[in-house]
Each structure stands twice: as structure tokens, then as C-alpha cells.
Amino acid sequence: MTFWRLGIIRGIVVGLAGSGLGMGVTMLLRIALGLTAWKAGPVTAVGTVVGILFYLAGLGAFKYWLGWVRRRAAEEPQATEPTQPHWARYLSFDINHKTIGIQYLVTSLLVIIVAGIYQLIARLETSQPGLQFLSPNTYNSLVSLHGIMMLSGVLLGIAGMMNYLVPLMIGARDMAFPRLNAISYWLTPPAVLLFLFSLPAGGFDTGWTAYPPLSLRAPLGMQLMLIAFYLVGWSSILGSINFLTTIFKMRAPGMSLFRMPIFIWATIATALLQLVFTQFVGIAFLMLLLERLTGLGFFDPDKGGNVILFQHLFWFYSHPAVYIFVLPGLGVISEVVPVFSRKPLFGYKAVAISSLGIAFGGMIVWGHHMFAAGMEEWLRVPFMFTTLLVAVPTGIKIFSWLATMWLGKIHLETPMLFVISAIVVFLIGGIPVDLYIHDTYWVVAHFHSTLFGGFVFPMMAAIHFWFPKVTGRLLDERLGKRYWTVMTVGFLVTYLPMFWLGLNGMRRRIADYDPALGLGTMNTVATIGGYLTGLAMLLFFINLVVSARRGAPAPANPWHSQTLEWQVSSPPPEENFVTIPQIVGSPYGYGIPGSRHALIPMSSQPPEEVS
Amino acid sequence: MPEPGLRGKLRLGYIVLGALIAIKIAEYLVGTTIPNGVWPFLTILALVGAWPILYYFMHINQLWHPKSRHDE
Amino acid sequence: MSRATTLVINRLTIKRLGLWLFILSESFLFLALLVVRFYLQGVQRPTELNQPLGFVISGILLLSSLTAYRGESAIAYGDEKLFRRNILFTLGLGILFLVGVGIEWAEGFRFFPPASGFGTVFFTLTGFHAFHVLTGLLALLTLVLPGQKGRFTPENYWAVEGIVKYWHFVDVAWVFIFPTLYLVS
Numbered sequence: 089m090t091f092w093r094l095g096i097i098r099g100i101v102v103g104l105a106g107s108g109l110g111m112g113v114t115m116l117l118r119i120a121l122g123l124t125a126w127k128a129g130p131v132t133a134v135g136t137v138v139g140i141l142f143y144l145a146g147l148g149a150f151k152y153w154l155g156w157v158r159r160r161a162a163e164e165p166q167a168t169e170p171t172q173p174h175w176a177r178y179l180s181f182d183i184n185h186k187t188i189g190i191q192y193l194v195t196s197l198l199v200i201i202v203a204g205i206y207q208l209i210a211r212l213e214t215s216q217p218g219l220q221f222l223s224p225n226t227y228n229s230l231v232s233l234h235g236i237m238m239l240s241g242v243l244l245g246i247a248g249m250m251n252y253l254v255p256l257m258i259g260a261r262d263m264a265f266p267r268l269n270a271i272s273y274w275l276t277p278p279a280v281l282l283f284l285f286s287l288p289a290g291g292f293d294t295g296w297t298a299y300p301p302l303s304l305r306a307p308l309g310m311q312l313m314l315i316a317f318y319l320v321g322w323s324s325i326l327g328s329i330n331f332l333t334t335i336f337k338m339r340a341p342g343m344s345l346f347r348m349p350i351f352i353w354a355t356i357a358t359a360l361l362q363l364v365f366t367q368f369v370g371i372a373f374l375m376l377l378l379e380r381l382t383g384l385g386f387f388d389p390d391k392g393g394n395v396i397l398f399q400h401l402f403w404f405y406s407h408p409a410v411y412i413f414v415l416p417g418l419g420v421i422s423e424v425v426p427v428f429s430r431k432p433l434f435g436y437k438a439v440a441i442s443s444l445g446i447a448f449g450g451m452i453v454w455g456h457h458m459f460a461a462g463m464e465e466w467l468r469v470p471f472m473f474t475t476l477l478v479a480v481p482t483g484i485k486i487f488s489w490l491a492t493m494w495l496g497k498i499h500l501e502t503p504m505l506f507v508i509s510a511i512v513v514f515l516i517g518g519i520p521v522d523l524y525i526h527d528t529y530w531v532v533a534h535f536h537s538t539l540f541g542g543f544v545f546p547m548m549a550a551i552h553f554w555f556p557k558v559t560g561r562l563l564d565e566r567l568g569k570r571y572w573t574v575m576t577v578g579f580l581v582t583y584l585p586m587f588w589l590g591l592n593g594m595r596r597r598i599a600d601y602d603p604a605l606g607l608g609t610m611n612t613v614a615t616i617g618g619y620l621t622g623l624a625m626l627l628f629f630i631n632l633v634v635s636a637r638r639g640a641p642a643p644a645n646p647w648h649s650q651t652l653e654w655q656v657s658s659p660p661p662e663e664n665f666v667t668i669p670q671i672v673g674s675p676y677g678y679g680i681p682g683s684r685h686a687l688i689p690m691s692s693q694p695p696e697e698v699s
Numbered sequence: 700m701p702e703p704g705l706r707g708k709l710r711l712g713y714i715v716l717g718a719l720i721a722i723k724i725a726e727y728l729v730g731t732t733i734p735n736g737v738w739p740f741l742t743i744l745a746l747v748g749a750w751p752i753l754y755y756f757m758h759i760n761q762l763w764h765p766k767s768r769h770d771e
Numbered sequence: 772m773s774r775a776t777t778l779v780i781n782r783l784t785i786k787r788l789g790l791w792l793f794i795l796s797e798s799f800l801f802l803a804l805l806v807v808r809f810y811l812q813g814v815q816r817p818t819e820l821n822q823p824l825g826f827v828i829s830g831i832l833l834l835s836s837l838t839a840y841r842g843e844s845a846i847a848y849g850d851e852k853l854f855r856r857n858i859l860f861t862l863g864l865g866i867l868f869l870v871g872v873g874i875e876w877a878e879g880f881r882f883f884p885p886a887s888g889f890g891t892v893f894f895t896l897t898g899f900h901a902f903h904v905l906t907g908l909l910a911l912l913t914l915v916l917p918g919q920k921g922r923f924t925p926e927n928y929w930a931v932e933g934i935v936k937y938w939h940f941v942d943v944a945w946v947f948i949f950p951t952l953y954l955v956s
Contacts, residue, residue: 264788328792384886386811730953735956
């Protein structure tokens with residue numbers, strides 16, 4: 089095979105050429121208009137946008153549609169030649185949802201590693217008062233990049249889980265729009281690249297929230313970040329169109345709404361939020377970009393603008409975004425708990441509806457991020473009230489998990505261990521945050537707990553749970569348990585001190601602090617915790633790589649689960665289901681004699697009867 | 700739709716456009732003659748104007764009445 | 772009904788739902804822009820704004836919606852000639868609309884430049900909308916060639932339906948933008 093056959097190589101080469109072309113044309117245009125040829129902002133902006141379009145074309149993303157316009161009947165594009173090795177499809181424009189799911193997950197893990205490393209560097213700087221080795225600007229750039237890249241990594245991670253699992257769980261052969269699905273994924277690699285270039289291009293010292301006016305004056309790195317996150321945003325909008333259509337139109341016969349696994353309910357809620365709210369952050373970032381490039385006056389009071397406008401638009405997305413991040417994780421918990429407790433999920437309908445409840449509640453609480461920003465006074469009490477209201481559906485879920493575990497035959501394997509960590513940590517994260525500790529480490533510890541409890545631990549549970557299905561090999565259970573121990577301890581050692589630090593006046597986003605505050609010791613402890621977490625991740629990757637190559641072969645259903653994805657071989661066949669299954673009952677009928685979720689006619693193995 | 704077939708559909712198009720133009724003119728008169736406080740009227744008129752497009756031109760009801768054929 | 776036909780029908784409803792979801796998402800983009808207009812400028816409007824021109828281009832866009840509708844109806848009943856003619860009309864009217872916006876912009880640069888309060892709002896809203904018109908025109912353009920070759924039949928014309936729906940959506944967006952920019956006071 090030749091390298092040229094790999095979609096990603098073609099995409100990069102053609103994309104770079106397109107980017108050069110875009111920059112060249114812009115510079116010529118500027119000369120024609122009597123301006124200086126080079127001005128970093130506009131020239132690189134045009135170069136980036138043109139480059140991305142060329143890259144998609146080079147990748148082969150538009151091949152099908154162009155063929156449709158030109159020819160009578162368009163044939164299905166072949167992503168990889170039969171002569172290529174099997175891994176080549178992961179580097180090409182492949183339209184199978186399982187390939188795309190894995191592409192998303194691998195990209196997500198890569199982004200999370202890089203973002204984690206940035207923070208570990210920054211953490212080393214704050215472990216003692218005084219400036220060690222970073223300038224305040226570099227420190228802030230690292231922290232800001234850590235934030236925005238982690239968020240992107242989380243978005244990619246949930247998209248990966250949902251891509252892999254949704255069609256399998258509802259008994260469909262693929263997503264509703266496979267090509268659109270591939271485009272959603274392939275929008276993200278350029279975003280990752282732009283994030284990486286952001287630091288050499290001067291970084292940005294605004295924090296991930298990119299509040300103006302600071303973000304209007306920040307270096308070029310800001311612009312790269314804005315475009316990158318805009319791409320990630322469109323990727324998640326297109327993805328959510330796909331998920332919603334797939335779930336509403338392509339469920340296997342017999343799968344009524346209340347026979348869907350909870351993860352599917354969580355996907356619906358997540359996708360609805362993404363579909364609607366990502367537009368708001370998109371437009372906010374685009375407005376920043378336009379103001380930086382063309383001098384429109386959205387956020388400049390001299391030109392009739394208003395900086396608070398940005399914060400409204402931004403948090404109107406970014407608060408629902410918290411639910412976007414945690415809802416799939418809560419869905420995973422609801423999948424894992426019944427399997428490892430061998431009991432039906434307690435209060436299935438309430439849990440299903442509570443996902444939507446969280447989604448709708450999450451739409452109206454954004455103002456609590458702005459209590460200290462000079463927001464309109466009268467808005468405070470309504471936002472406080474709505475914020476308290478969202479806690480109700482979250483509580484429903486937690487009580488359901490506890491009631492499911494109650495008197496169950498609990499099997500403490502790695503996925504279940506992670507789920508338990510997740511529930512505990514999520515509760516810690518729920519400790520209310522008050523006006524007086526805005527912008528302190530309390531807030532940092534609070535939202536990291538929510539994200540660890542709502543995303544990181546559930547995602548780790550998910551990876552340990554579904555790894556045998558994806559790869560056809562078992563993960564090393566012993567290493568998995570060690571990883572869980574180090575990870576949980578690392579988390580607690582990092583963030584419990586941060587709660588204390590926040591209460592004692594440690595502010596966010598500062599590289600240096602007064603030694604007289606006496607915060608040095610606790611900061612050192614937090615740093616040690618951070619590095620423990622890094623060590624844990626190293627163990628995790630070793631386990632992933634080694635087990636994927638040399639792990640014991642996995643049976644089709646190692647955990648004796650009832651949901652559909654476990655009723656096919658591991659890894660699943662190319663088309664998921666040779667015959668579309670017939671759904672006959674609840675997905676969680678564990679311990680109920682004769683209970684069945686699905687009948688799969690003519691499959692290689694009968695669906696498992698669970699006791 | 701009293702008249703079936705293509706002719707009926709084309710006629711319906713003219714009727715809808717007529718209504719839309721009428722709404723536009725009403726909007727315009729409201730906006731140019733009344734000096735202030737017109738936004739509630741304009742909002743109502745815009746909503747009233749958007750509905751025929753959504754219903755007759757975009758066939759929004761196909762979403763809850765899926766038909767086997769393309770026609771509707 | 773055989774299994775094969777059910778699948779074909781499902782395919783169409785799937786595509787429709789997907790498109791409607793996209794339209795829903797896009798309408799929130801325009802909603803955000805309208806909110807920006809009121810948040811920044813309230814209901815202010817400069818007297819130099821060319822209301823008659825705005826009215827005329829609104830009429831043009833509405834008319835293009837009619838021709839698009841006629842094109843879609845024609846192909847649904849297999850009248851290819853009427854279909855082709857109406858798609859070309861729609862393209863022409865769309866271009867005319869963009870020309871109208873261009874004239875507005877030229878005037879706008881003189882009276883309320885982009886860096887002024889109303890200018891920011893005006894150029895953003897019309898700019899975003901014009902971008903959607905442009906993409907709609909490009910999409911309509913892709914219908915011309917396959918249309919000449921007689922590729923669309925009453926049984927299979929999803930491409931026409933989808934693109935025409937998008938075009939109507941662009942019109943609906945303008946139905947809200949026009950009064951917001953030109954008429955409130």
C-alpha cells in the first residue's frame with residue numbers, strides 16, 4: 089500500500105496546500121487594497137478556514153456528493169482498499185459507526201493526555217509560592233489550554249461512547265447518516281492541531297472562558313483556540329442530529345421508548361442539549377473572532393457593545409454543557425450498576441425521565457456562573473431557585489443506583505469499582521458553591537469533582553466494561569484494580585486540599601501567591617495528588633495497549649449482560665446484526681426468571697438467559 | 700385543498716404567497732406609520748407570517764403524519 | 772407491505788427528521804442573533820435605514836419561496852419542465868436578493884459603519900443571513916445539472932425536497948430579521 093491511499097495523509101497534504109493558497113490570496117487581496125501584505129490575524133484566519141475545507145475534500149469527505157451531482161447513480165465509496173492493513177481504516181474517511189467511535193475515543197484520550205500534561209506543568213509551578221519556572225502569561229496559557237482542551241476531550245469522549253454504543257444498543261446496523269457521522273469526526277483533528285499550535289502562537293491568558301475584553305487583546309493563540317472550539321462545536325451539533333434521528337427512527341422492532349437502555353435516554357438528553365445550545369457558544373466565539381478581525385463592536389462599550397452579553401451567551405451554552413458532559417456518564421453508571429448487582433434497575437421510568445429533567449432544568453440555570461459579574465440584580469433569586477431545582481432529578485438517579493445495589497449480589501470488578509468512585513465523587517462535587525467563594529480553588533475543586541464523578545470515572549468504567557466487546561480481548565483485571573486504587577487516591581489527594589485552599593483564600597488562575605497566606609503545604613499536597621493521577625493514567629494506557637495485543641480472548645458476553653450489544657460476537661460483525669433482533673422485554677431483568685430483552689433469530693449464538 | 704393534483708398545489712402556492720405579501724404590507728405599514736411601541740404587533744405578525752411557510756411550503760406536518768409517498 | 776418498501780419509506784422519514792433537526796439548531800443561531808440585537812441596541816433604529824428597499828427585497832425572497840415551492844410540487848407530479856424553470860427562477864430571485872443586500876451594505880457603510888452600535892448589529896444579522904442565502908444558492912445550483920439529465924422522478928426527489936426546505940427556512944429567518952432590523956422603533 090502507499091501512504092497516499094491513507095485518507096489522513098491526503099487530507100493533511102491537500103489541507104496544507106489549501107491553507108497556503110488561502111493565505112496567499114488574502115495577502116494579494118490586502119496588497120490590492122493598499123494594506124500591508126502580512127497581518128497575522130486575518131491572513132491566518134482565512135488560511136485556516138480554506139485549509140480545513142481543502143482538508144475535508146482531500147480526505148474524501150465530499151466524494152459521494154460530488155459523484156451524486158455528476159453521475160447518474162452514485163456508488164458507495166470504499167474507504168479502504170482490500171490490500172490495506174486493517175488499521176488503515178482508522179486513518180481514513182470510514183463510515184462505519186464502530187470505526188468512528190474508536191476514532192473519537194482515541195482522539196479524546198490523546199487530547200486528554202496533552203491537556204493533562206499542560207496542567208501537570210502548571211501545577212508544579214503553583215506547588216510553592218513565588219515564581220519557579222513559568223512566567224504568569226505562560227502559566228495562564230497552560231491553564232486555559234488545559235481547560236478548553238479537556239472540555240473538547242470530554243465532548244469527543246462522549247461522542248465516541250455514543251457512536252459506538254447507540255446503534256448496537258438499539259439494534260440498528262449503523263447511524264442514520266453515516267457520512268455525516270464521519271464528517272463530524274473528521275472536523276475534530278484540525279481542531280486538535282489548532283489547539284496544539286495555539287501555545288507556540290502566543291497562547292492566550294484568558295482562561296478557557298475567553299471573556300472579553302481580555303480575549304480581544306490576547307495573542308494569536310486566542311484566535312486559533314476560537315476556531316478550534318468552533319469546529320468541535322459543529323462536530324457535536326452534526327453528531328447530535330445523527331444520534332437523535334438514529335434513536336427516533338431506527339430502533340429494532342419491539343423497542344418502545346420504555347424498553348430502551350438508560351444510556352440511550354441519556355444520549356437523547358445530551359443530544360438535545362448539544363443541538364440547541366452549541367449554537368450559542370458558537371455565535372459567541374464567532375462574534376469574538378469577528379470583533380478581533382474586523383472591528384465590529386459587540387463587546388466594546390465605545391462602539392455600543394456590552395461585555396456582559398458574551399457572558400450570557402457563553403454560559404447559556406456552557407452551563408448546559410456541564411450536563412452534556414455528565415449525562416452520558418450517568419447513563420453509563422445506570423448500565424453498569426444493574427449488571428454488577430444482578431438486580432433490575434430500580435425505578436427505571438423515573439431514571440429515564442430524570443435524564444430529560446436534568447436536560448431541561450439545565451437550560452435555565454446559566455446565571456449562577458455570573459453572580460459576581462455585575463449581572464442584573466433581579467435575576468439572582470430566579471437563578472438560585474432553578475439551580476436548586478436541577479438537584480431533584482440528579483437525586484432521583486443517585487437513589488435509584490443505591491436502591492439497585494441494595495441487597496444485590498454485588499460483583500466488585502473494575503467497572504463496578506469505578507462506578508462506586510463516580511457516585512461518591514459526584515456527591516462531593518454537589519456541595520453548593522456560594523457567591524463569596526466565586527473564583528477560588530473551591531470552584532476548581534467543585535467542578536473537577538463533578539466532572540470526575542460525572543465523566544472521568546464513568547468513562548473509565550465504560551472503557552473497562554466495553555473493552556472486551558470492542559477489541560475481543562479482556563483487560564487485565566489485576567492491573568485494572570491497581571489503576572482504580574491509584575486513580576481514586578490521586579483524585580482525593582488532589583482535590584480535597586483544593587476545597588480547603590479555596591475556603592482559605594486561594595484564587596484561581598494565578599501563578600503566584602503570598603507565602604504569608606500559609607497555603608504552600610496544601611498546594612504541594614495537591615500537586616503530589618495530581619502526579620499520582622498522571623501515574624494512574626500511565627498504568628491505564630499500559631493496560632489498554634498490552635491487553636489489546638495480548639489479552640485473553642473475550643467471550644461474546646463476559647459480564648452476562650442483557651443489553652443488545654452483548655448478544656453479538658466480540659468484536660461485533662461489520663453490520664452489527666445479521667438479522668435485526670426483536671425486542672421483547674426490559675433491558676434490566678436481572679434475577680427475574682425467564683426475563684429476556686431480545687430475541688435474535690438465526691444468530692450464531694442464542695441470547696443469554698440471565699439468572 | 701379543493702382542487703387535487705398539481706394545479707391545485709400551484710394555486711395553493713399563489714394563495715399562500717398572497718397572504719404572505721398581505722402580512723408583509725401590514726407589517727410595513729405598522730412599522731413606518733406608528734412611531735413607537737410596535738414590537739408586540741410585529742412579533743405577532745412575524746409569527747403569523749412564518750406559519751404558512753412552515754405549514755404549506757415546508758410541510759412541517761410530515762413530521763407527525765409520515766406519508767408513504769412524497770406528495771402531501 | 773413488504774420489508775423492502777418499509778425500509779425505503781423509513782429512509783425518507785429519517786432524512787426529513789435529520790433536516791428538521793438541523794433547521795431547529797440553525798433557528799437557535801438566528802434566535803441568538805435576534806437576542807443580540809435587542810440586548811445591544813434595544814429597539815433603536817437609525818433614520819437613514821432604507822425601509823422601502825428592505826421591503827422590496829423581502830418581497831423578492833418571499834417570491835423565491837413561491838417558485839421553490841412550485842418547483843418541488845412540479846417534480847412531485849413529474850412535470851420536469853416546470854420544475855427546471857422554477858429552480859432557475861428561484862436562483863435568479865436569490866441572486867437579486869443578494870444584490871439588494873449589497874446595495875444596503877453600500878449605504879450602510881456610509882451612514883452606520885460596522886464599528887458603530889447599530890452597524891455592528893445590522894451587518895452581523897444581514898451578513899449571517901446572506902451567508903445562508905449563499906449556501907442555499909450553491910445547493911440549488913447542484914440541482915440544475917442532475918435536473919437537466921432528468922434524474923428526479925416523482926418517486927425519488929429527496930434532494931429537491933431537502934434543498935427547497937432549506938431555502939424556505941432561509942426565508943423564514945428573514946421573516947423575523949426584516950421587522951427586527953427595519954421596522955421596530
